[in-house]
Amino acid sequence: MSRRGFTVIAYLDDFFICERTKQRCAHGLRVLLGKLGFAISWSKVFDPCQKLVFLGVEIDSTSLELRLPLTKLEQLRAELADFKQRKHVSKKQLQSLSGKLNWASSVVHGGRVFLRRIIDGIMKLKHDWHKMRLCGDILHDIHWWYNFMSTFNGKSLLLNTNPVTSVYTDACKTGLQARREVANLDNLVDTFRSYTYAESTKKTYQTYLNSYRKFCALVNIPLVPLSKENLARYIAFLSQKLCFNSISNYISIIKLLHLEAGQPPPIDSHYIHTVLQGAKRVLSTMVQRKLPITPQLLKKILTTLDLQNPNHISFWAACLVAFFSFFRKSNLFVPTLAEFDAGKHLSRQDIVFQTSGTLLLHNLKSKTIQFANRLLEIPLPRILNSPLCPSQALLLHVKMIPAVSCPSPAFLHISKGTTVPLTYSTFLHMLKHSLSQLKLDTSGYSGHSFRRGGATFALECGVSSDLIQAQGDWKSEAYKGYLDPSFSHKQPVMNAFASALSQ
Incomplete structure (x- = not known):
């Protein structure tokens, strides 16, 4: 059409023809129909006029104005006011907002300048349900849009795109190119600094x-x-x-x-x-630590569960994996349904079932592996004819609740007929429910009780401190503060004293 001398804007299956006269617009439509072979929906065709709406923007060739419909303008103002108050936002929500702001930028001259950093923030999120904290440059741009749209009347003039004058420059290394290079390097430095902390x-x-x-x-x-x-x-x-x-x-x-x-x-x-x-x-510096979960307590918890219930199997498998693996709760469970991260949380793809037991292979980011610089290998035992076998419980859980996505969280839960990740809050709620059935004080236990209990039980079994530290992936000797050996484990020390003195 442009080669034939017509001014046409095409967006998918929508065409906008702009000419100086009504007759030439009608002629352009006939050419589009007759010679290019397009199937036209006549109910959606507007006769040549001086005011129409195209792609949600009202175009007025009489007053040379672009206008945003008042209803959509009010909706955008309300959405910006809502985002202004938020602390966290998902990728899907940011995409929705950026799409509307991009649409508004067709009328707001220079608006896309304040959209670029929002788009950059979207690119950092992998999945639609991943969330980010609204702060820094992105929040500043949202505030700019909110302040501007609060006073904007939704109208802008159709400006002449031809330059008023021409600017000439050379390729001097100390000129524009050098400044751009410095700016790019500064942006890279800012990006590196933004990743300083987890x-x-x-x-x-x-x-x-x-x-x-x-x-x-x-x-x-x-x-x-x-x-x-x-x-x-x-x-x-x-x-x-x-x-x-x-x-x-x-x-x-x-x-x-x-x-x-x-x-x-x-x-x-x-x-x-x-x-x-x-x-x-x-x-004083005494820390009130949560009580450890012991094998005896695990067996009591089992009596409160219905092993025909898939959700109870999921909870039980999580209990045993937490006890035997010494995993931190931040790596076992997702905090909310929308924040699963395969680089941080244990996934189904990390589980390898073997004849000798189960191997958890995970190149995760944890408290001691900040840069995913090594593979964490945690073995789980296979205990024949024992209700405390973590490998058997985990295998049963995988069979009863199959994964519905890839990658998938290791522990899944059925809620209202839908398979969702087992969040830490749900796990903790089920733990406290079981403990309350056993008439125990639930305030003394948390997800950390499994990590502490597993390490303490390993000590009582005679496992060396080095191996306990390796299994729990402790970087320092702070783990020794978690160990809580029982009285029976301490008694042999005094027996040795008595035996030596009685000779």
């Missing part, structure tokens, strides 16, 4: 930062720099609701903020050292 660490630091901001607002001081006297006051402020170990964690954000600002951290002073030492003595 997502879980970012959430933790955000909690620390929110607490520190609250204190600064309370005493009317800036975040940086902080004097050692005000830091001591912040320690006292935290001591009203936190234990000493938590205080030490919370004030770590202050050091980080000062390093980012190029300021000396006030933490490294004798005055603060004495304040912390005194707080440690007053508050």
